[in-house]
Every structure is written in structure tokens, then in C-alpha cells.
Amino acid sequence: DVKVTQSSRYLVKRTGEKVFLECVQDMDHENMFWYRQDPGLGLRLIYFSYDVKMKEKGDIPEGYSVSREKKERFSLILESASTNQTSMYLCASSLSRQGVEAFGSGTRLTVV
């Protein structure tokens, strides 16, 4: 089974802090994604990457950036955390570009 590991299950950060969310997958997938999930809004795509060093903006990239230095690792960066970035963040990976095959267990981030 594909395993997607997110480094933290819960995080509490202060407004203005720079926040790093780490994600590692162990199935040699080319494609990796970052979503956030909010009640009533579903999953929204923040950034995705189809290859090392490649990154593309999703639907809500504002206030975020990403890094993909190695194939298995895809990091989400909140440049200056704000309270409206309080959310559940889900990393995902896939062999195909058509869909997402596996999600990480999620990081619940609270910005105070």
C-alpha cells in the first residue's frame, strides 16, 4: 500500500509565523498534491507537482508556497500564517495525473 506520511498531526502556530508542513510518500509517485479541507467547502487544491522541481498553483495558492527538492518529499510553506489558514491540510500522491490515489493522515493547523 502507498504510504503518505505527514510529519505532524496537530500544530498550533502564532499569526505571522512561517510554517512548514512536510509530506513524504514511499511509492515513487511522480505526482503530489496539497489540499486543505474546511467544513462545507470540501477539499480545495493549494498546489501540486508532477515532477521534482516542478510546481503548479491550484485553486487557492495565495499565502502558500511549496518545495519539491526530492521526488518523495513535497513541503507546503505558509509564508506568514494567518488565522484564516486554520484548517486541515492533506497531502496526497498519485501514479496517475487523473486522480489522487492516497492521502496522508492530515495536519490540523490552528493559527492563533
Added chain:
Amino acid sequence: QKEVEQNSGPLSVPEGAIASLNCTYSDRGSQSFFWYRQYSGKSPELIMFIYSNGDKEDGRFTAQLNKASQYVSLLIRDSQPSDSATYLCAVNIRDGNKLVFGAGTILRVKS
């Protein structure tokens, strides 16, 4: 209009019944469709995908796709209490080739 729409529910069905979950989408050019199950406090897990019009069966699950009417359904036969979860529909939107999720339908199976 949202790109992918689902009734939020909850949809309540008795144990052993067929649960029918529906999803509509706006992009007529969409080619691939996915259903995920998400238990409370957990991350989504892929149940099945469908690319062609018609039905696709996998165990107790059947996905149905009608591109002309722009809807995709998930049927769960012999529903069990363990099927109680939120079901997410996702559509690969042709523009940008990205996966867009609906907000999900809550399913409750009562024993």
C-alpha cells in the same frame, strides 16, 4: 454554479438497504470521476473511479456515469453500519487537468 455538487445529507438508510449517492458536475469535457470515503477524523480513501459511461462494479460498490446528463452516482449494496461516512465525489476538470472535489454527502446506515 459549483464545479462539483453533492447533496450534503445526511442520507439515512437501514442496514441491508441500497444507498444511492449522487454527484453532478459542470464541465462537460470532464473525463475521469472518483469516489472517496472519509470516516470522521480520518483522511479520504479512494473507493473507485470510472471513466466510461455506464456502470462499474467493485464488490458492493457500483459507480454509474452519465456524461450526457453530467452526473455520477455511487451505489452501495447491502449497506452496513461500517459504511457510515462522508462520501466525496471528485471530477478531473479538463481545464488545468486538476481534480475538483464536491463537499461530500454524509451517509448514515442504521442497524
